[in-house]
Amino acid sequence: MKRWLPRPAAANAALGVLVVGGLxxxxxxxxxxxxVGTTLADSWPYAVYAGTNxxxxxxxxxxYSTLLAIIGFVTRSVAVPVLxxxxxxxxAALLLFWAVRRLIGSPWPALVPAAAVLLNSDEIFLEHTIMAEGPFVVALAGALYASVRAVDQPSPLWKWPAASAILAVAAALLRTAGLFFIPVMALSLWCSAPxxxxxxxxxxxxxxxxxxVLLLAYAAGSLASNGRFEVSPATGWHLYxxxxxxxxxxxxxxxxGTAGLCDPRPAPQRPGSDxxxxxxxxxxxxxxxxxxxHDSTxxxxxxxxILHEPGxxxxxxxxxxxxxxxxxxxPYIYGGGCAIDCQVDWIYAIKHDPAIVAKTERGMEQFYNRFTVHVSRSGIDFLHSYENxxxxxxxxxxxxxxxTLLGLFIGPRRARVGVLLFGVGGLAMLVFPTFGVYYLGRYQVPIAGPMAASAAICLWSLWHLERGRRAARVDDPGHP
Structure with missing residues (x-):
């Protein structure tokens, strides 16, 4: 029986459906x-520093503020960066699709990370705000795609290997969690060739x-600008x-000079990091x-x-x-971390704290033209019911x-490299930052695509192994 569509065409059709759904x-x-969404208080500092330094x-x-400033040379309409x-x-979804398809030679698993970005309500929420997560996701996807191309075309070095490094640094300068992806990417490229x-x-x-070199150049620029040789700002404050x-x-x-930093309250009674x-x-x-x-202090x-209380x-x-x-x-404590929906929830367009919204809008208008937010209750209700x-x-x-853990040990070398690159790279950006900052559910949204890619590659490896086992049984009827 003939298929209605050849496999590649069917996968491309499925991708088209996903793109239409995401759009x-x-x-x-x-x-x-x-x-624009105005419920996240971090939005206005990004805008303010885009207008200053x-x-x-x-x-x-x-x-991110640099990106906003560049767009600001053309227009100060807040709708433009959102669009x-x-x-x-x-x-970003297409880059992840192309990366996974190239890595394992099948378009079907590649649909999974594409869907994880295209149909992800939380991703769309963050794209709709003046927040770094949106550009970070595409920079990360670009770095992943360039890394996969570097696996196939390691020479010339100035092409795909250099592109992967540049895009990874771009991601790190949007969100410092991206710094932890760079060593995983380098390790993946080292493991990729037999x-x-x-x-x-x-x-x-x-x-x-x-x-x-790029990170040192950025740190040197920071030193010249504000006297701080750093990539991640105020690391001392955040670690404190x-x-x-x-x-x-x-x-x-x-x-x-730091004795005054000691909190006399018992640890269980102390508030959160914020x-x-x-x-x-x-x-x-x-x-x-x-x-x-006094960051160093x-x-x-x-x-x-940490030295005296490592455990x-x-x-x-x-x-x-x-x-x-x-x-x-x-459990939530005052000033502490919280799950995704404490910050990313479409219903906040209607029910969020008016004081925070007003402060965010006033802050953003220090850089952007004055704007008025219009909310459609029916549309917000639909997105709210869709998100969970x-x-x-x-x-x-x-x-x-x-x-991801399973995929590191099964399947062909390319598949295992892919799991390392996408899955371990994604987890590194989530886990390692917690040594310096607190848990916040919003931080897991940008790794949805890479983690979905890793899981899809692992499942493809399992299918690949099972198909090989069945083929062996057909070739050798006596095989158990």
């Missing part, structure tokens, strides 16, 4: 919440070298906010002023806590990580993580 969801978002932002790397981010979301280990070093060495929850100043002597970063009652704010001041205090610190870090996989084990059934939440994160 339709984005159009609903645009029509229902015009011109992106490198001066003490909370975020300068990549651009929605288009970039579609592009050659002696020395011969395999050329490509990953180039990736590390190019990434290092993580360790202030557990610091027991009775078991060590705080570094000189309180130590932003609340006027924070010891750091009272002693040293706004976020970013706060870093010294935080490192002293407590590791236990605290594990608690932050487990929140992504079992949110019920991470199709959310990349704790269940799917756990499932894709388990498949």
């Amino acid at each position: 339709a969801l984005r159009l609903v978002a645009i029509i229902s919440w015009w011109p 992106p490198l001066n932002d003490p909370q975020h790397p300068g990549g 651009l981010q929605h288009l970039l979301g579609l592009l 050659q002696p280990w020395r011969a395999r070093l050329r490509v990953p060495a180039l990736v590390v070298a190019v990434s290092g 906010s993580r360790t202030a929850l557990i610091a027991n100043c009775h078991v060590f002597t705080p570094p000189k 309180w130590y970063l932003y609340d006027p009652g924070s010891p750091a704010l009272r002693l040293f002023g706004p976020l970013g001041n 706060l870093e010294a205090f935080a490192l002293a806590v 407590v610190y590791l236990k605290s870090t594990f608690h932050e990580v487990e929140g992504y996989f079992v949110p019920s084990l991470h 059934p199709f959310r990349f939440g704790a269940t799917l994160l756990t499932l894709t993580s388990l498949l």
Whole structure:
């Protein structure tokens, strides 16, 4: 019996359906919440620093504000970056599709990561705000695609290997979590060719070298701009906010000038990390002023806590990580982390705190032309009802993580390299940052596509193994 469509054509048709679905969801978002979502308080600092100096932002790397500033040379309409981010979301899905299809030679598993981006309501929500996640997703997808091309075409080095490094650095300058992807990408490229280990070093060495040069150049620019040689801003403050929850100043002597950072309250009664970063009652704010001041001093205090209480610190870090996989084990405390829907929920277009919305809009209008937000209740209700059934939440994160672990040990070399690149790379960007920042469900949204790709590759490997087993039974009827 002939198929209605040849396999490649059928897969392309399925991709077309997914793209149309993703485009339709984005159009609903645009029509229902015009011109931009204003419920995330981080939006206005991005806009403010786009209008002044992106490198001066003490909370975020300068990549996203720089992108906004570049767009701002053309127009100060806030709708333009939002529309651009929605288009970039579609592009990210296609890049992931092309990357997985090229890696394993089949378009069907490649549909899974494409769907994870195209139909992901949380991804669309973040694209619809002035937040770095939208451009970060496409930069990461570009780095993944270029890495796969580098597996097939390692020479010339200046082409795909260099492109993968440049795109990975671009992602890291949008969100510093991307820094943890770079070593995984280099390791994946080293593992990709069945050659002696020395011969395999050329490509990953180039990736590390190019990434290092670009990051050093950025850090030097930061030093010239604000006196801080850094890629990730205010690392001392953020590490302090993580360790202030557990610091027991009775078991060590705080570094000189930092004794006032000790919180006298018992650890179970202390608030979350955000309180130590932003609340006027924070010891750091009272002693040293706004976020970013005396960063090295706060870093010294935080490192002293870790040195003298390593077990407590590791236990605290594990608690932050487990929140992504079992949110019920991470109950909300004032100023602490929370699950995805505490920040990313379409119903907030109608029900969010008016004071936060007003502050966000006023802050954004320091850079953008004045705008009025229009909300369609019917469209928002539809998106709100759609988001939970199709959310990349704790269940799917756990499932894709388990498949990633399995996929590292089964299947052809290319498939295992793909699982390392997509899956371990995605998890690295989620897990390792918790050593310095707290759990926040929003942070798992950008890795939905890579994790879905890893899981799909693992399932393809299982199918590949089963098909080989069945073929062996046909060729050898006596085979059990």
